[in-house]
Amino acid sequence: xxxxxxxxxxxxxxxxxxxxxxxxxxxxxxxxxxxxxxxxxxxxxxxxxxxxxxxxxxxxxxxxxxxxxxxxxxxxxxxxxxxxxxxxxxxxxxxxxxxxxxxxxxxxxxxxxxxxxxxxxxxxxxxxxxxxxxxxxxxxxxxxxxxxxxxxxxxxxxxxxxxxxxxxxxxxxxxxxxxxxxxxxxxxxxxxxxxxxxxxxxxxxxxxxxxxxxxxxxxxxxxxxxxxxxxxxxxxxxxxxxxxxxxxxxxxxxxxxxxxxxxxxxxxxxxxxxxxxxxxxxxxxxxxxxxxxxxxxxxxxxxxxxxxxxxxxxxxxxxxxxxxxxxxxxxxxxxxxxxxxxxxxxxxxxxxxxxxxxxxxxxxxxxxxxxxxxxxxxxxxxxxxxxxxxxxxxxxxxxxxxxxxxxxxxxxxxxxxxxxxxxxxxxxxxxxxxxxxxxxxxxxxxxxxxxxxxxxxxxxxxxxxxxxxxxxxxxxxxxxxxxxxxxxxxxxxxxxxxxxxxxxxxxxxxxxxxxxxxxxxxxx
Amino acid sequence: xxxxxxxxxxxxxxxxxxxxxxxxxxxxxxxxxxxxxxxxxxxxxxxxxxxxxxxxxxxxxxxxxxxxxxxxxxxxxxxxxxxxxxxxxxxxxxxxxxxxxxxxxxxx
Numbered sequence: 001x002x003x004x005x006x007x008x009x010x011x012x013x014x015x016x017x018x019x020x021x022x023x024x025x026x027x028x029x030x031x032x033x034x035x036x037x038x039x040x041x042x043x044x045x046x047x048x049x050x051x052x053x054x055x056x057x058x059x060x061x062x063x064x065x066x067x068x069x070x071x072x073x074x075x076x077x078x079x080x081x082x083x084x085x086x087x088x089x090x091x092x093x094x095x096x097x098x099x100x101x102x103x104x105x106x107x108x109x110x111x112x113x114x115x116x117x118x119x120x121x122x123x124x125x126x127x128x129x130x131x132x133x134x135x136x137x138x139x140x141x142x143x144x145x146x147x148x149x150x151x152x153x154x155x156x157x158x159x160x161x162x163x164x165x166x167x168x169x170x171x172x173x174x175x176x177x178x179x180x181x182x183x184x185x186x187x188x189x190x191x192x193x194x195x196x197x198x199x200x201x202x203x204x205x206x207x208x209x210x211x212x213x214x215x216x217x218x219x220x221x222x223x224x225x226x227x228x229x230x231x232x233x234x235x236x237x238x239x240x241x242x243x244x245x246x247x248x249x250x251x252x253x254x255x256x257x258x259x260x261x262x263x264x265x266x267x268x269x270x271x272x273x274x275x276x277x278x279x280x281x282x283x284x285x286x287x288x289x290x291x292x293x294x295x296x297x298x299x300x301x302x303x304x305x306x307x308x309x310x311x312x313x314x315x316x317x318x319x320x321x322x323x324x325x326x327x328x329x330x331x332x333x334x335x336x337x338x339x340x341x342x343x344x345x346x347x348x349x350x351x352x353x354x355x356x357x358x359x360x361x362x363x364x365x366x367x368x369x370x371x372x373x374x375x376x377x378x379x380x381x382x383x384x385x386x387x388x389x390x391x392x393x394x395x396x397x398x399x400x401x402x403x404x405x406x407x408x409x410x411x412x413x414x415x416x417x418x419x420x421x422x423x424x425x426x427x428x429x430x431x432x433x434x435x436x437x438x439x440x441x442x443x444x445x446x447x448x449x450x451x452x453x454x455x456x457x458x459x460x461x462x463x464x465x466x467x468x469x470x471x472x473x474x475x476x477x478x479x480x481x482x483x484x485x486x487x488x489x490x491x492x493x494x495x496x497x498x499x500x501x502x503x504x505x506x507x508x509x510x511x512x513x514x515x516x517x518x519x520x521x522x523x524x
Numbered sequence: 525x526x527x528x529x530x531x532x533x534x535x536x537x538x539x540x541x542x543x544x545x546x547x548x549x550x551x552x553x554x555x556x557x558x559x560x561x562x563x564x565x566x567x568x569x570x571x572x573x574x575x576x577x578x579x580x581x582x583x584x585x586x587x588x589x590x591x592x593x594x595x596x597x598x599x600x601x602x603x604x605x606x607x608x609x610x611x612x613x614x615x616x617x618x619x620x621x622x623x624x625x626x627x628x629x630x631x632x
């Protein structure tokens with residue numbers, strides 16, 4: 001065997017091992033990542049959001065000043081304004097305070113206010129993450145995002161784990177490019193008929209080759225997002241600034257402005273928002289007022305990406321005079337290559353830069369990558385089906401491949417029930433864990449079943465649960481399709497339609513496989 | 525003087541001979557823990573040589589952005605390389621160079 005052939009064999013082994021050794025965790029990350037591309041839409045679907053009524057109106061100024069008068073001055077350090085549940089105005093007045101779980105977080109008073117009438121709907125006190133971010137309709141999407149970002153492992157450890165998986169995926173993609181000698185031809189592979197190994201390989205190759213550039217992009221940006229804050233910045237800051245944190249912060253965020261705590265009347269916020277919308281080319285999505293009511297106070301407005309832009313915009317105004325100050329960079333004090341690259345990482349990973357179109361493409365290619373992982377595992381196991389050490393591998397793969405989406409579907413059903421009863425954040429992760437445990441018990445209890453029977457049972461359950469999900473949403477007080485059509489509830493229609501479509505697809509695939517099995521089995 | 529000049533050459537031979545004796549073990553080590561170590565050292569050392577740019581942050585952001593690519597490259601290269609001894613030699617040279625850069629950053 002020549003040295004080149006040996007090198008290729010080693011690369012093939014690295015491709016296989018890197019993709020399969022951590023395949024189950026990669027599958028969790030890929031499937032949840034594909035779903036959470038639509039996290040905002042899932043929130044709108046759960047909430048029954050219809051249309052996009054503005055939360056910032058001419059009354060915003062009055063409302064902010066009225067509630068500022070009710071909050072103690074020490075909580076005027078940071079004022080947050082955003083969209084709350086049920087198209088309400090989310091208002092938070094807070095100041096940094098040590099969090100019991102470690103670190104520092106804003107603590108203060110949170111109000112949900114009707115944006116047109118100014119009527120208070122809810123008032124709470126607590127940390128920012130427990131008040132402003134605690135939106136019952138977001139419990140399911142938040143759970144899936146957390147599973148995707150850190151596999152529910154707390155702290156930096158979860159980020160290191162998902163970052164390592166990102167690197168593993170990147171290695172699998174790079175070695176995939178190196179070992180493919182006919183990459184262009186493989187783009188147009190047609191599946192050979194039958195349920196033989198070659199047809200599995202054809203499908204794996206087709207899905208893998210088409211999603212290869214996307215795999216490189218997603219694994220690269222994903223690894224960056226996991227490691228940037230948890231490892232990269234501390235290491236770079238330690239070396240570049242010899243441990244001087246103040247110098248590091250001043251370089252990355254700019255020198256802190258001179259504080260002038262003279263009390264002054266805050267400018268007309270509605271006028272600032274109107275000017276910001278013209279400058280950014282899109283409406284204000286959220287805002288923060290720093291040092292409210294003081295001469296050195298500033299208003300930061302956050303805007304989603306305008307048409308044709310990849311990233312959103314942040315603008316800064318003087319809160320005392322309403323004068324435009326600057327458009328702050330994500331890092332650094334002036335536009336730079338580094339700041340632009342850092343800013344591009346998130347939209348390229350989330351696919352949220354061109355409305356529905358980019359999201360649909362990201363979901364489609366994410367689905368292809370998820371399929372590549374499952375079919376890769378199938379190939380790996382089929383080649384070893386005569387090996388006693390791997391004889392339970394196919395059953396384990398079926399349990400994982402069908403079980404994860406099944407557990408997510410069960411969790412979604414229970415989330416809708418608990419959204420009605422009021423504590424979805426408590427129940428959503430617990431039901432997921434119990435579903436996984438239940439599936440493991442089922443796997444042990446059905447050891448004598450054939451693999452086809454196990455697949456049929458799991459697939460039918462998944463299909464039925466997906467089809468039933470819109471029914472559950474409707475029965476727990478969700479928006480009807482008629483209301484969604486009349487009032488612009490696009491999210492409800494799209495997510496319901498996707499669930500029903502995927503449910504019927506699962507059932508159709510199982511039906512086709514059953515027909516193939518009965519056609520190939522000997523006549524009785 | 526001539527003996528001192530010959531030290532790098534002797535070092536090269538010493539490293540290559542030892543690595544080439546157990547290539548599989550060294551491929552695992554170089555593509556595994558040493559690849560991670562090299563990428564962290566590269567991320568730490570690059571800010572000292574990269575230009576700061578107009579915003580004063582390019583030298584900080586680019587190493588962090590490059591970190592996943594560096595790590596993957598340091599994993600793939602020892603596996604793909606025909607002569608693992610040379611890879612080990614480059615890793616040692618890079619490692620020493622990066623440690624000098626990091627030491628220089630702390631010294632000034």
